[in-house]
Amino acid sequence: MNIFGDLAEIVEQNHVMAPHTWYRLGGPADYFIRPRTVEELQDMVRRCDENHIRVHVMGLGSNLLISDEGVRGAVVKLDAPAFAETQFEGPHLTAWAGAELSKLVLDCVEKGLSGLEVLTGIPGSIGGAVKMNAGGQFGDIGSVVDSVTLMDGQGTVFERSKPELIFDYRSVNIRASTILNAKLTLSEADPEEIMRTVKESWIYKKNNQPLNTRNCGCVFRNPPGASAGALIDRAGLKGFQIGGAAVSDKHANFIVANKGCTSRDVLRLIEVVRQKVRGHADVELQTEIEIWK
Structure with missing residues (x-):
């Protein structure tokens, strides 16, 4: 019995994962799912829970190694437009999990908003960046995140805010939940100053990585x-x-x-x-x- 029979448009079986990772390595996933809406994601998460199928959520695959034998369970890729949205309201930014980090850094420079330039040159999406508190020698994303919207294994959507949201070195106290979006507070600054930091970071990475x-x-x-x-x-x-x-x-x-x-x-x-x-x-x-x- 195919538990995703009516979701053929967004679910593929035995899908080879190598093209989705920066390493270009890895075997197939039992199920590869690309939901188009939060509702489709909820439906899929609930079905997996009811059928004891493990769920892996992937962003841009930049920090990921998949075994040659592949992945048991379901891999969910949040790359639909609904999961890549960003909304700016003054210094406040709501970024959905699939939003690309590198593009967002440059959007913030353009708007004269400082806080994300410390992530220059770090590949990946907002969801992955929040999950591992991405950063480098100049700082990390956790310092500008106020709250995170999550979905648990039963499809329930809820929010976690600081101070109960604790960012540490390359980690945050979010466990068995899917990150939907993050709310960040940035600070206004001179775009030229921010761009100078971006360029310095790029030169450093180019010379050292x-x-x-x-x-x-x-x-x-x-x-x-x-x-x-x-x-x-x-x-x-x-x-x-x-x-x-x-x-x-x-x-x-x-x-x-x-x-x-x-x-x-x-x-x-x-x-x-x-x-x-x-x-x-x-x-x-x-x-x-x-x-x-």
Whole structure:
């Protein structure tokens, strides 16, 4: 029995996931669902709950590694126009989960609104950025988020606001819920000043990160008081390769997928890096990327 039989327009079975991730790796998802409205998303979430089907929500796939065997359960991609809307009211911004971060940064520059320029060069969508409190050395998104609208596993929509919304390093206390949108408060500033920061951030990333390669950003979280990239570099792993996966020569916290690479190559390299850093510096590296199986 196909539980999504009447939703054939938005549901595909055994859909290959590789084209949807920045790594261009990974096998098929049991179900691949692209809802067009919040109501369709609710309906789909409820059906999955009733049939004990696990739900994975994906944004732009920039921080994601999918196994060669694919993903068990349903993958939901929020890329319909309804999930990419943004509304500005003075310094207040409501951004839906599918809104693209890079475009939004430039929209804010144009409007003279400061707060999101710290995310320059970070790929992905608002939903993914909020879920992992995306940021870098210049700041993170959590500092400008006031509230988040969520949907639970039964399709109920609700809101969480600060102070019960707690942002930490690369995390927020949102667990088994789908992010629908986030409300942010930005501050007014000179567009030229903001653009200067954007350009500085871009130059820094261009000089320090392998931007023209197939990668998923930083693979590991920075341990307290340390840099994961520096620890990997000091363990002598820059350029180290397994199959088609290689530790970047430019930034050791990036694993690049070269020709012929498989997800298995990346996963094996992740484990070798963790072992070597553990042996060299007695530090246990934790992954920052999402790994779906």
